[in-house]
């Protein structure tokens with residue numbers, strides 16, 4: 096649960112900063128690759144062209160939007176699985192703070208989906224996911240990169256791969272880096 100929460104919190108903290116950046120002043124938004132943007136109201140991007148992914152992610156939406164640090168946020172996702180997702184599927188999670196990898200871990204996907212009221216095998220077809228999380232009030236300044244690569248047993252096929260990078264400045268300025276630049 097901790098790791099799952101950490102993943103979602105980090106992704107959502109990233110979302111918070113990306114959103115608030117729109118309303119901020121001295122903000123520097125990196126060139127943005129629209130082709131890789133995950134549809135919906137979030138700053139997530141696919142790691143690469145998702146056309147062969149088992150999960151066709153149709154939307155990821157955050158509510159409220161913009162999210163508020165220290166407040167609860169609901170994340171909703173919808174998509175379609177082209178195959179059953181069965182035991183052995185894994186999420187390779189990496190979180191970097193600057194150049195330093197602070198988390199590098201492989202999580203069992205099936206163990207973790209139980210925490211959001213899903214169960215393996217996840218049958219192919221349409222799926223929806225909804226989760227409420229508490230966002231951290233304070234985020235230490237620095238650049239964070241989150242990378243989550245979900246694969247089937249023995250890393251045979253990519254289910255989905257998502258990434259987001261954001262930089263928190265001292266004094267509240269935010270620089271958003273989107274994509275793999």
Ligand SMILES: *[C@@H]1O[C@H](CO)[C@@H](O)[C@H](O)[C@H]1NC(C)=O
Nearest residue numbers: 178179180215216217218219
């Ligand atoms: C997918 O899972 C369902 C339910 O567990 C099962 O009935 C079906 O046979 C599975 N399909 C494939 C292709 O394995």
Ligand SMILES: *[C@@H]1O[C@H](CO)[C@@H](O)[C@H](O)[C@H]1NC(C)=O
Nearest residue numbers: 166167168226227228229230
């Ligand atoms: C915020 O979310 C947490 C975790 O889901 C939940 O326990 C808590 O009741 C929520 N608080 C509010 C005010 O909705």
